Amino acid sequence: xxxxxxxxxxxxxxxxxxxxxxxxxxxxxxxxxxxxISICLINKIGPAIDHxxxxxxxxxGTLFELAxxxxxxxxxxxxxxxxxxxxxxERGQAISRFDQYAHLEELRILSDASRELxxxxxxxxxxxxxxxxxxxxxxxSNINKDSLLVDATVACQTALRAANGARPTLHASISCKFTxxxxxxxxxxxxxxxxxxxxxxxxxxxxxxxxxxTPSRIAAIALGTGDIDCVYHFALPExxxxxxxxxxxxxxxxxxxxxxxxxxxxxxxxxxxxI
Numbered sequence: 001x002x003x004x005x006x007x008x009x010x011x012x013x014x015x016x017x018x019x020x021x022x023x024x025x026x027x028x029x030x031x032x033x034x035x036x037i038s039i040c041l042i043n044k045i046g047p048a049i050d051h052x053x054x055x056x057x058x059x060x061g062t063l064f065e066l067a068x069x070x071x072x073x074x075x076x077x078x079x080x081x082x083x084x085x086x087x088x089x090e091r092g093q094a095i096s097r098f099d100q101y102a103h104l105e106e107l108r109i110l111s112d113a114s115r116e117l118x119x120x121x122x123x124x125x126x127x128x129x130x131x132x133x134x135x136x137x138x139x140x141s142n143i144n145k146d147s148l149l150v151d152a153t154v155a156c157q158t159a160l161r162a163a164n165g166a167r168p169t170l171h172a173s174i175s176c177k178f179t180x181x182x183x184x185x186x187x188x189x190x191x192x193x194x195x196x197x198x199x200x201x202x203x204x205x206x207x208x209x210x211x212x213x214t215p216s217r218i219a220a221i222a223l224g225t226g227d228i229d230c231v232y233h234f235a236l237p238e239x240x241x242x243x244x245x246x247x248x249x250x251x252x253x254x255x256x257x258x259x260x261x262x263x264x265x266x267x268x269x270x271x272x273x274x275i
Contacts, residue, residue, distance in 0.1 A: 001075060001078070001267050001270070001271075002267075004071060004075050004078070004267075004271065005046070005071075005267045006164050007071070007074070008067060008068075008071040008234070008266060009025055009045040009234070010224040010237065011066075011067040011070060011071070011209065012067050012234060013042070013045070013046065013047075013145065014046075014062040014168050014183050015063035015066070015067060016060040016061070016063035016067065016178055016211070016213070017042065017060075018060070019042075022039065023035050023038065023039065023241055024038040024039065024041075024042045025060055026038050026042075026178070026179055026211050026212065026213055027039070027213060028179075028214065031214070031238075033214070033248070034213055034214050036246065037213040037214065037239075037242055037243070037246065037248070038213045039209055040242040040245065040246065041150055041238055041242045042237060044195065044235070044238040044241065044242065044273055045235050046212050050082075050177065051188065053101075054166050055254045058098070060178050061176070061177075061178045064176055064178040064211065065130045065131060065176045066091075068131055068174065068176045068209050069089050069090075069091055069131050070131075070239070071266065072089050072131065072133065072174070072270060072273070073089040075269075075270035076089060076133070076155060076250065076270055076273070076274075078270075079270055079271070079274050081129060082274050085135050085136075085138070086134065086136040086138070087133055087134065087135055087136075087171065088133070088134045089131065089132070089133050090131070090132050090134060091130065091131055091132075092128055092240045093128065093132050093134070093174075094126065094127070094128050095127050095129065095130070095170060095195070096126070097110075097118070097130070097134075097167065097168065097193075098132075098134065098167055098168055098169060098170035098172055099159040099166055099168065099169045099170070099201060100169065100199040100201040100202065100203075100204070101170065101198060101200070102167055102200075103200060104126065104198060109216055117150035126196065127173075127191050127194055127264075129173040129174060129175065129191065130174060130175055130176040131174040131176055132170060132171075132172065132173055132174065133170075133171040133172035133174070133204075133205070133273060134168045134169065134170060134171060135168060135169045135171045136161055136163035137159065137160060137161060137164075137166040137167070137168065137169075138162060138170050139163070140161065140162075140163050141164050142177075143161065150163075159201065167232075168190055169202075169204075170204040170206055171203075171273070172204050172205035172206075172207065172273050173191075173192075173204050173205070173206050173207075174207055175188045175191065175192075175206075175207070175208040175209070175228075176208075176210075177208060177209070177210045177212065177221070178210070178211055178212075179211065179212045179217075180210055180212040180214075180217040180218065180220060180221055183219045185221045188208055188221055188228065188229050189228070192206045192227035192228050193227050196220065196227065197228075203230055205261075205272070206227065206228055206229050206230055207228060207229050207230055207231070207232060207269065207272075207273075208221055208231045208232070209231075209232045209233075209234065209266060209269065210231065210232075210233060210234065211233070211234040211235075212233075213239065214250075215243070215248075215250035215251075215257075216250065216253065218231065218233065218254070218257070218263065219257060221252055222262040222263050223257065223260075223262060225262075226263075229265070229272075230261065230262060230264055230272070231257075231262060231263050231264075232263075232268065232269045233263060233264070233265060233266065234266050235265070236258075236263065236265035237265060238262065238268070239254065240254060240255075
């Protein structure tokens, strides 16, 4: 996992994190503290690459999503002995594709046919998480590999069996926020609450990943319970070390979030997802 984390940081430095006049793109240039923390933080995971232009047609947010997707996919493949099954890590997938939320597609069809119904129920439930971890249904041949466990007479409703016509199961919804602003906080929380309220079946993991350097902004999304499982920082030990070196009062806030199990490092995420 150490090497996967290093590669993730390299991917971030080669893509979403650009350096302009010595200031990383994760910094809020209007806040002195944000810039100072960002410079020190990036130097710890560097070497930083001084490039001011992103690849054409791609935003920092998109590139950060791609880096997160690649990291989770690589890490998950190394942990298959701890969580057997066929897992895919994808982007841009509507939740109505998955077993727990398939009924939302039926609701969309009905609302599209009725302007009045569409006005009443809206479209907030039509979510496309940034990154999803999906578990595919299993063939009976695999389920019965060691002994006969299922046939046509038992377990005829479970979503784990492909023989039941089951859709893939949404195992995890991952909100990737390159930086955090107030509008993005509300968006992340509303998506999480929709996942909680609209499911039929088990609740997927609901997490957020961010490269935000400012503790108060991380706290805006991390503190509290009931919607997001946990927030994962792309370089948490380095952030803590930076705050300690700069003798920032906000170190206490970060430690509170860590001790309260509301903030963890990106390296913790794959292990938490296999639970």
